[in-house]
Amino acid sequence: MHTDHDNQQPGHRRVGALLLIRSPEGDVLLVKPSYRTHWQLVGGGVRPNELPPHAALREGTEEIGIADLEVGDLLVVDHIAANPDSGAVEGLNFVFDGGVLPGDAPIILPDPAPGEEPELTDWKFVPRNQLTYYCNPVQHRRICEALAALADPSQRAYLAEGQPVTPYPMPRV
Incomplete structure (x- = not known):
């Protein structure tokens, strides 16, 4: 019998679903939330019993x-x-290909x-070499890893605060 986890009262986690949307030139679409100092990818929280790709589409x-956004492959x-x-x-953030x-x-x-105040105050397509000026370090690394996975599917990764975790560390018990 497992006593280290209670399925009736599981631990609380945030789950986010984000879209990596690009312009025809390859610039990344960012939005500016009114409640944060940095810009971020389009997306938001996954609701209870909602699949992350469905949440990404809804939020996008x-x-x-x-209305005709498409959610592509899971990138990171x-x-x-x-x-x-x-x-x-x-929390866990799922980043999907949001297309061009x-x-x-x-x-x-x-x-x-x-x-109420607006949730988002601005949007902008940002070239990759300027992302660091708009995003916090974690978001910047996350976007760069998602772009790498988009260019080469073998680069799809599990990240910890934007940094690749490979091989997956296994805790000692």
């Missing part, structure tokens, strides 16, 4: 207003440790609910 449609999974300073629990948007695709950020 909500955040940039494009990034584990984020808990942060006792901020109170954030550990045509240059004339109309990106429309969502309107805020009445009486």
Whole structure:
């Protein structure tokens, strides 16, 4: 009998589903959340009983207003440790290929609910060599690893805070 895990009350984790969307020139689409200092990939939280690719599609449609987005291959999974300073629990971010948007695709950020601040304040296609100026270090590494996996599927990786974890470390018991 397993006593180290209670399936009736499992530990709490955040699960995110993100899209790596590019312009025809290969620049990466980033959005600027009103609640963060850095820019990030399109996407957001996975709801209970929602598959990560479905969440990526839902979040992508909500955040940039494009109804015919497609979710492609899973590129990387990034584990984020808990942060006792901020109170954030550990999390997993699934990054999917969001494809290439045509240059004339109309990106429309969502309107805020009445009486609320907008969730997103801006969007921009950013060249790879400028990502470090927009993203925090973890997001920057995550995007670079996802771009590598997109270019070469053998580079798909499990990450820990944007860094590849290979071979997977096994804890000693």
